[in-house]
Amino acid sequence: MEFVIKISQFLLSLSLLIVLHEFGHFIPAKAFKTRVEKFYLFFDVKFSLFKKKIGDTVYGIGWLPLGGYVKISGMIDESMDTEQMAQEPQPWEFRSKPAWQRLIIMLGGVTVNFVLAILIYIGMSYYYGDKFLPNDNIKDGLLIENTVANKAGLLTGDRIIAVDGSKIETFSEISEKVLFGKEITIERNGEQSVVTLPEDFLSQLIDSKQKGLIDLRTPFAIVEVPDSSQNKGSGIRKGDIIIGLNDYKTKYADEVKLALEQLKGQEVSATVLRDGNQISFPLNISKDGKLGLVYAAGSTPETLEALGYYQFNTKSYGFFESFPVGLNKAYEKVDSYITQFKAIFTPSTGAYKGVGGFKAIYDIFPNFWNWQVFWSITAFLSIMLGVLNLLPIPALDGGHVMFLLYEMISGRKPGDKFMEYAQMVGFFILIALVLFANGNDIFKAIFN
Numbered sequence: 001m002e003f004v005i006k007i008s009q010f011l012l013s014l015s016l017l018i019v020l021h022e023f024g025h026f027i028p029a030k031a032f033k034t035r036v037e038k039f040y041l042f043f044d045v046k047f048s049l050f051k052k053k054i055g056d057t058v059y060g061i062g063w064l065p066l067g068g069y070v071k072i073s074g075m076i077d078e079s080m081d082t083e084q085m086a087q088e089p090q091p092w093e094f095r096s097k098p099a100w101q102r103l104i105i106m107l108g109g110v111t112v113n114f115v116l117a118i119l120i121y122i123g124m125s126y127y128y129g130d131k132f133l134p135n136d137n138i139k140d141g142l143l144i145e146n147t148v149a150n151k152a153g154l155l156t157g158d159r160i161i162a163v164d165g166s167k168i169e170t171f172s173e174i175s176e177k178v179l180f181g182k183e184i185t186i187e188r189n190g191e192q193s194v195v196t197l198p199e200d201f202l203s204q205l206i207d208s209k210q211k212g213l214i215d216l217r218t219p220f221a222i223v224e225v226p227d228s229s230q231n232k233g234s235g236i237r238k239g240d241i242i243i244g245l246n247d248y249k250t251k252y253a254d255e256v257k258l259a260l261e262q263l264k265g266q267e268v269s270a271t272v273l274r275d276g277n278q279i280s281f282p283l284n285i286s287k288d289g290k291l292g293l294v295y296a297a298g299s300t301p302e303t304l305e306a307l308g309y310y311q312f313n314t315k316s317y318g319f320f321e322s323f324p325v326g327l328n329k330a331y332e333k334v335d336s337y338i339t340q341f342k343a344i345f346t347p348s349t350g351a352y353k354g355v356g357g358f359k360a361i362y363d364i365f366p367n368f369w370n371w372q373v374f375w376s377i378t379a380f381l382s383i384m385l386g387v388l389n390l391l392p393i394p395a396l397d398g399g400h401v402m403f404l405l406y407e408m409i410s411g412r413k414p415g416d417k418f419m420e421y422a423q424m425v426g427f428f429i430l431i432a433l434v435l436f437a438n439g440n441d442i443f444k445a446i447f448n
Contacts, residue, residue, distance in 0.1 A: 005368060036073070044062035
């Protein structure tokens with residue numbers, strides 16, 4: 001059932017993005033009286049799952065879910081229809097239109113991607129508002145158990161104040177900024193210092209195969225007392241929170257773990273929080289430092305707030321207030337994705353090792369249905385699709401835009417033969433990138 005939920009979200013999101021992207025080309029093409037021969041969701045290699053001709057256009061669904069396309073008359077694209085290009089130009093063809101009209105047609109897809117992301121963020125801001133944890137409300141520092149981060153100088157209990165001189169405002173922005181940052185300003189034991197991350201920090205993280213980088217410190221909350229536990233009859237029960245072991249204060253789960261290491265093989269006096277009251281009873285710690293209890297690795301914001309661990313802020317927006325908020329969120333996501341892109345194309349960072357394909361996108365979606373999460377992911381994927389399509393690679397929108405700008409500046413139109421060869425080169429580059437990204441997915445699935 002979980003697979004069905006994830007794959008449904010994945011296909012719905014990609015289908016929506018592909019159709020709207022292609023509509024971005026289709027609408028201006030129609031407006032400039034350019035004939036659109038095909039409008040397809042997914043690729044129809046050899047055959048289609050569905051197709052219907054309406055007017056001059058065949059609308060269809062292909063069987064290969066690697067994207068979609070519109071075939072515009074008189075345009076050298078992935079169809080490589082050289083036979084049509086050998087004939088005399090017709091007034092309804094793309095090649096017969098002024099350069100500025102062709103430019104608008106080619107930019108239509110990415111424009112829709114960015115506009116869609118902005119509209120989603122505006123809608124989410126208005127409907128859901130924002131619930132966030134201000135960085136100033138994290139009084140006891142963060143949970144940093146990743147050994148690569150520890151080796152670089154970041155430790156559990158550190159408060160991250162700024163990254164590369166930019167102040168951290170909320171908890172949600174910390175991990176991403178640290179991933180692509182260089183100098184991390186921390187506060188440890190009341191004193192501030194700067195941790196300089198190694199250039200290949202990302203590469204080390206990927207190679208380590210450890211999940212998680214930075215998280216909130218959470219309480220050691222018992223979720224089960226197994227029958228096989230040495231503490232089965234001790235009095236401890238589900239819902240108890242261990243806040244002390246002998247003289248060790250253990251507000252957080254990481255502090256319980258440290259105390260257990262020091263108290264191996266002993267019987268200790270445990271203090272637990274139960275229904276707002278503190279009670280104590282003896283617990284036995286095994287020789288390998290275990291209590292034989294199942295505890296929660298994390299808690300919901302509501303639970304953490306109710307227990308007094310963190311104070312989250314909630315902000316609602318009126319209809320008109322949501323517009324600048326949504327626009328700013330979209331801008332921040334574009335800026336973030338471009339930063340990631342720069343890191344990927346900087347070999348020394350090793351970020352290219354983390355590039356993923358369709359499985360990586362599939363894995364982003366949760367195994368439960370939540371419209372807020374779905375729209376948030378779809379907005380980000382829309383931005384990703386827009387940025388990727390602007391790359392100056394022939395066969396992508398950005399490649400066509402590059403040649404059109406050259407034509408508009410120089411006054412000389414690239415020859416059809418040149419465009420055919422450029423399209424072929426671009427196509428092979430794209431195939432190589434797709435194989436690399438999805439090959440990374442396969443490699444990680446096998447060896448991680």
